[in-house]
Every structure is written in structure tokens, then in C-alpha cells.
Amino acid sequence: MVTLGLSQIAPWSFLCALGVGAVLSCAWRLLARAWLGPQRVALALRAQGLRGTTYRFPSGDVKEYVRLLAAARSDPMPLSSHDITARVLPFDHGIIKQHGKIAVTWFGPEPRVVVNDPKLFREILANKHGQFGKQKSILWIERLLANGLTTHQGDKWVNHRRIINHAFHLEKLKRMLPAFAACSSELVRRWVDSVGSGDVQEIDVWPEFENLTGDVISRAAFGSSFGEGRRIFQLQSEQAQNAVKMASKMYIPGYRFLPTKLNARMKANVREVEVLLKGVITKREKAMKDGLANNDDLLGVMMDSNIKESQEAGSSRPTMTTEDIIGELKLFYFAGMETTAVLLTWAMVVLSMHSEWQDRAREEVLLVFGKNQPDSEGINRLKVVTMILHEVLRLYPPILQLGREAYKETELGGVTYPPGVTFALPIVCIHHDPDVWGEDVDEFKPERFAEGIAGASKDSPAFFPFGWGPRICVGQNFALLEAKMGLSMILQNFWFELSPSYKHAPCPVSTLQPQHGAQIKLMKL
Template sequence: MATGALLQPWSLLGFLAALAALWWACRVLQSTLIVPRRLGRALRSQGLRGTTYRFPFGDLKELARLAVAARAKAMPLSHDITPRVNRLYYNVIGEHGKVSVTWLGPTPRVIVNDPKLVREILANKLGHFQKRKHDGIVRRLASGLVNHEGEKWAAHRKLISPAFHLEKLKKMLPAFASCSDELIARWAGYVGSDGAREIDVWPEFQNLTGDVISRTAFGSSFSEGRRIFEIQCEQVQNLVKLMNTLYLPGFRFLPTQLNRRLKANAREVQALLRGIVSKRERAMKEGRANNDDLLGVLMESNIAETRQDGSSEPVMTMDDIIGELKLFYFAGMDTTAVLLTWTMVVLSAHPEWQERAREEVRRVFGNNRPDLDGIQQLKTVSSSLAGLCSAVCSHNTTSHASLTDTVVSVLVWSSLQVTMILYEVLRLYPPVVQLDRQTHNEVELGGVTYPPGVLLSLPIVFVHHDKDVWGEDADEFSPERFKDGVSRASKDSPAFFPFGWGPRICVGQNFALVEAKMALSSILQHFSFALSQSYTHAPFPVSTLQPEHGAHLMLKKL
């Protein structure tokens, strides 16, 4: 009797364990077999074609195989990069058309390579399209505005936007200038008395943007900010490793070395940011805080909005503020770096455009600081802003106040214009090669009714290289296509999405472009550059479109 009574609880536990295992197996079967077949039939019945779902991985194995094969082959120096960036999409679009189906594991992912439909999805007027939900580890790395929806997104966007207004950017110009000065001085030291030197500019620009972000985000807390930048760089590389493994439910809870490192880094970043925010809160209460940096502007906006609402609870909590600061690092640390890197690579391959930009800077400004009259004489906005920004980086004695007022006047004047060279580089080498949206209810798009649970993949790099949209020279570097603005650069108006589109367009795009213009213009004044013999052209999508083997250029001091 005693033995039977003892076994009874174990029998009950065994039954419950078996029941839980059965429930889990049913869930897996439902999500990896039944739902994919139902969604696939719904899409095929409306005429959509593409790859066939393979249980349970979909196209993940083929995607990995094609990526490895593409990277194994040497690529010629060409701007026709789409076959290397995503060979699976290249093959599927070529065989099945601009709107076609692939499979991300058991989830149907519809490629939407049509600018009109891309605009409709990103405009999201009826709220049918949401951002793709990521694993918890990814959210810890890049939480904040990018992951919010609905009212919370609107509230956070309202608070964050003032940090990137032109008046605030004006106050960040000294930080931009200081970082550019340090870059030029460092490169001058590399070149030395020989007058020429090979440099891999990719890590150089990563360091530059890391310094800019740390200074503009945290001001006096620059050293802590720099440490956060270093950790976030490591987190991005770890994230890439994670994304290259098959996702399984609960994978992030397994005590793997990668998961442990991701969590340890996340805890350190959280602790550093909490300390910085707490220190700033104390300084603000004591009236000794300088709130010209991103953190200060964000906290001031939060306090003002909370008072306006008459609420005792802040619109943004401490964790919300920390999330936005992490996102600023994640989104900003490589975007400008890759833009500057590809711009220098492209201008090295097209020295006539490099010289045109340099000549205009010299012709209009010489060694003097620019004024508004000189700026208005320039033929292209790219050179006007380049000349202005390089003057900020020089060492003349014009007062800072009058100079920054002129900078803001130019930025306002040029805000509706196009920086031809940079925009053409952004077209050919967009930092983010694709965006994803997900249907959360039934929605009609382009004559197709999509059920809930379908991923819509917006392949920005393919749209930017589409000859039906940009003409037969779509794979060629031709900045003059932007001389009359973005809307007239392509046949389809518009088809240019380097920073997204619609209400969720990148809030920091002005920050990135001003930073890039300042650095590039200063480089043009001090150096000429050409491709090194060791340069290997290998665009590779990580978190951004990066040069897989670096960007080795020959710098020559002017």
C-alpha cells in the first residue's frame, strides 16, 4: 500500500508531462505544417507564384547555400550587386516576377518589388501592416521606437523628433566638427612625410560614427557612451551569428555560449545607461545639466509632455528612455559609416566626380568660412553643404554663433533639395537592403487579399536597381539623375527608400546626412583617394550593407 501511494504522484506527474509534450507537439505541427499549407493555398489561389514550402525550414537552407556560394566567388568592380546581396531573391524575382513568394521557415514571405506597393505598405494608412516581431534577444538589442506600434509609437515619436530638428542639430555641429578634425589629423599622421598611404577606411568610419554618437548622445558622459558603443558593436556581430542559426521556440533560454554572452552584454549596457540617465536626472533637478545632447533633449521633452498631460506618471519610463538610447546606437552606429565608406569607394572608382566635388568646394569657399551669399551661388546643394561643413571643421576665428546660424539657414534652404552624390550612393548601396512588414488581419494589396500572418518583404536594394524604374543605367553611378530632385529621378515617382517611407521614415536621417556631409567635405579638402590594389569589392548584408573585406584605399595628402 505504501509503495502504491508513493508511485501515485509520480504517475500523475508523468501523465501531466505527457499531456504537455502532446500539447507542444500539436502546436509545432500546427505552426510548421497546417498553417503554412493553408496560407500557401490562399496565396496560390490568387495567382501568386514562388518557391514551394519545404517542411520545416522553408527556404532557409537554400538561402544559406546561395549566400555561401555567392560569397565564395570574386565579384568584379561593379554596382550590379543584387545577385551577391540576395541570390535567392534574385532568382525568385527573375523566375516568378516582382511579387512572388518565398518561405522564412514556416512563414510565407512575399517579395514586393514594386515601388507603388512599397509606398502603400510603408504609408500604412489603415494600420494593417505591422513591423515583424523579433525574438526577445533582438528586442533587447534594438528596443525602442522601432518596435512600438499604435499609440505608444506615436507618443514616443513625438518626444524623440525634437532631438533631430535643425535647431538641435545646430547645437551638435561642434561635436561633428571635433570628430571630423580628429579623423583628418589621424589620417594625416598615417600618411606622414611620404604623402600617400593605404588605409582601410571602413573601421575608421566606424570609429568616427561611434565617437559622434557617444558625444551627441551623452555629452559629458562620453567615456561611458564609448563603452556602450563598443558593446553594441559586439552585440551586432553576435546577432548575425544568432540569425544564421535555425530558430526554435525557447532557443534564447538555452545556456549556450552565444546566449550567455548576449545576455551579459545586455546587462552591462542596461547598467551603464541606467547610471547615465540617473546621473542626468540628478543634474537636472539641481539645475546644472546641459541638455543640448540627445539624452537631455529626450528627458526635457518627456518632462514637458508629462506636465502638459497633467499626469503623475511620465510618458516615458526609465526603461523606455534606455530603450530609445540603445536604438540610437544600434540604428546609428553603422548607417553613416557604411554611407561614407561606399561613397569613398564609389568616388575612388569615379575620380571625375571626386574632382568635381573638390573643385566646387575650392572655387566657392577657398580657405574661408562660407557665408549665405556664397552658398546661394553654388550649382549643387551637395557642394554647398559640403563646403559649409568643411568650414566648420577648419580653424578660422569666425564666431561660432554666426557660423551655426548660417549652417541652419543653409540646412533649411536645402532641406527640400537633393545631395546628388550621396543620394546616388544611397540608391546603389542602401544601408538597409530590405524592410519587412507583417499582416495582422486580412488586407487587400495590389489586387491580392493577404490573410493574417504573411510577411511582406520590401527589397529596397532591388527596387533601387530596377531598370524598369530607373532606366537602363540603373546599375551605373550617375548622380545627375537626382539633379531635379528625388521625385524626378526615377520613372515611378518616387522609388527611393534608403531611410524608409511614410510616417515611420527614419527619424535620424537628417542627423546621418549632416554627419556624412561634414566628414566627406573635410576629407575632400585634405586628401585625394583611389582604390588600392588590395581592395576587393564584396558588399555583404549584415545589420547594414557592409564591405565584407574592408575598404582599402590609397590616400594622398593634398
């Protein structure tokens, strides 16, 4: 029989004690994060009169959120209805009806406050005292999609915004109108050939507009054709859909570190897109050195602005690195492509439902341009078309909601919130709130924007399709200019109506997309 001495037992006892201590420490941290912390926050908020759901360990309301969304997607809407909120954001819609305009919900153990009040909406997005920021729990997902301006904060955001503002200045955008016009002309020519000698042709305009806006962003951003940018377009589209899937699983602790197919695919997409974009940047840098670059596109303007910004700061190092520029280009592709594609898609669907407004828009376009190619001066005079696009953006906002996190103790609307509380800002709910827009809120009435955005709602402004405040989308003028060009040229050449095969089913993916496509019958004029 072997007997261990004290000197042999002691090290093993010490290691075991360390192991037990580590396990207990992890268990305590997990308990504190997943149970004690949420209970403490829930009690504090209830004591201040805030209503909402009860926290359920460990996923909170995520399963119910996913269940309601799946149920809502199972059936299309009535054909002419614009009351989309219950279909596209069913959980938040139900919470607001049950608990009021400010209500507590739970994303896993994370307290999530739904804010459906325009005044508080603006206060959060204005962020005057720096108390609100991007949601830390999902920020890394956004960075996998596009580590650009929308994910940066602090000085880095300030520097990037200043440089990128130059690229989206209205005078710079006017130089890109030929690219908008060329892409729209190709689309119209393709549709004319498709209709041929027949009277009518059915086309699913959703993939057509995806191709159009992918072509536009490729040419406007990089001076290249859509064919050259097709792979980037495909990868960024897939990445956006994967990001939505990833977000629904974030209540699982450490999910992003697990070797799942979804994680692996997203990381592979990131690597491939970065290699492709680095090649675009390298070619441009060489052309600039050789004096052969035409820097009228977004990439050229951004690179020029980056050089000037660095020189003015007296720095030998560029303000934006190659990696930074890659991140912004990825964001150009996603934001510049999907936002305008869905806007044009819903505009054609809605104008097919409301032929009187289609006729009014066409009359205005023909009055301003005749059959000539639209130009910047004329586009600025399109009042009816602008009203229509604003009303489409109100009823069918491309981005359904925004999220912010309280980085420090915050007082908002008479309630004090601890750090770490996230705020869900459901744009689509604000846009469909009868208290804000009137009892006709779910009707298509472009005339509500006759005096501009400021006078369109009771609590103004309450129109947030591009966000609001200092972080409002820098590309909103780009998107609207592109949409006006595309829609004007379509109205010049076609009359259109919904196909009998069309199913009205707005569906949240990365943006608000038609679940079963957007089948439109085209007739040449």
C-alpha cells in the same frame, strides 16, 4: 505477490491519460503550425495566382538562403561594378528573377512574401489602416539590440516619436554641428599626420569611419567623448552581429530559450549596456537638478521634451521611463553610428572609382567653404555633394531590406493575405530595378538626383534608404548632415583613390559593410 486495488490504479491511470493527452495536444499544435498551416496558406495564395517556392518541412527556405549567401561571399565583385544585388541578397534576387516581383517564400513555417514593387512597398509602409506591423517572430531579437522607437507600436510608438522628433528637429541639429566638425577635424588631423611628409598613405577607412561616427554619436547624444562611450560602442556593434546570427536560427522552435553561448552572450551584452547607460542618465539627472546641465545634446533635448510632454498631459509620471530612455539611447548608438559609417565608406569607395565626380564635389566644397570649417548655411548649398550621397545610398543602401507582418486579413495588389504572413521589402532590389530607374540602373549617375528625390525614378518615390511612411527613420537628417560635414572636410584636405589591395565585396552584416575593409590611398592637397 502484491495486488493493487482499483483505488490505487485509478489515479495513476488518470495521470497517464493526462500525460498522453498533453503530448498529443503538443504534437497536434506542432503539426498544425509546422505542416498543416503552411500547406493551407500555400494553397490559398496559389489559388490567387501567386507564385513562389514550395514549403519544405521544417526550415522552409532558410537553409537555401544561408547557402546562397555563403556562396556569394566567397568571391569579390569586379572592381568597378555597382551591380551588388546578387551578392548581398542572392536568395531574394533569384526569387524575383524566377517568380516575379511578388513571390512567396518560407522562413521556417512562416510564409514570407517578397515585394519588389514600389507602389505596394509604399502601401505597406504607409500602413493607413493599421493592418501591418513589425514581425512578431523577430521583434524580440530587435529588442535585445535596441528596445527603442523602431520596436514600439501603437500609443507607445506615437508618444516616443513625438518626444524624439524634438531632438531631431533641424534647428536642434544645427547646435550639434560643432560636435560634427570637432570629430571630423580630429579624423582629418590624424590622417594628415599619418600621411606625414610622404606623398601617399594607404588607410582602411571603414574602421576609421566607425570610430568617427561612434565619436559623433557619443558627443552629440551624451556630450561625452568617444573614449567614454567606447565600451557601449563595442557592445552595440557586437550585439548587431549577434542579432544577424540569431535571425538565421529562428526557424528552430524555442531556439531563443536554449542555453546556447549566443543567447547567453546577447543577454550579457544587454545587461552591461543598460548598466552603463543608466549611469549616463543618472549623472545627467543630477546635473539637471543642480542646474549644471547643458541640454543641447540629444539626451538633454529628449529628457527636456519628456518632462514637458508629461506636464502637458497633466501626469506626475514621465511619459518615458528610465528604461525607455535607455532603449532609445541604445538605438541612437546603433542607428546613429553604423548608418553614417557605411554611407561615408561607400562614398569614398565610389568617388575613388569615379574621380570625375570626386573632382566636381571638391570644386563645389572649395567654392562654398574654401579651406574654412563647413557651416550649416553652406552645407545646405551643397547640391553636387547631396546628389552624390543620394546616389551612393541608392546603390549601397545601409539597410538592405525591411520586414512587416499582416496583423489581420489584408488585401494587397489584388491578393488577400491571411494574418501572420510576413512581407520582405528588399530595398536593395527596388534600388537596382531597371523598370524603376532605367537601363543604366547599375551605373553611378548622381545627376539622376539633380531635381531631387521625387524626379529621380519612374515610379516615384522609389528611394527608401531610410524607410518610408510614418515610421521613416527619425535620424535621417542627422545622418546626412554628419556625412556632408565629414565628406566636405576630407575633400578639402585630400585627393584619394582605391588601393591595389582593395577587394570590392559589399557584405550584409547588420548593415551593408565592406567584407575585406575599404583600403584607400590618400594624398594631401
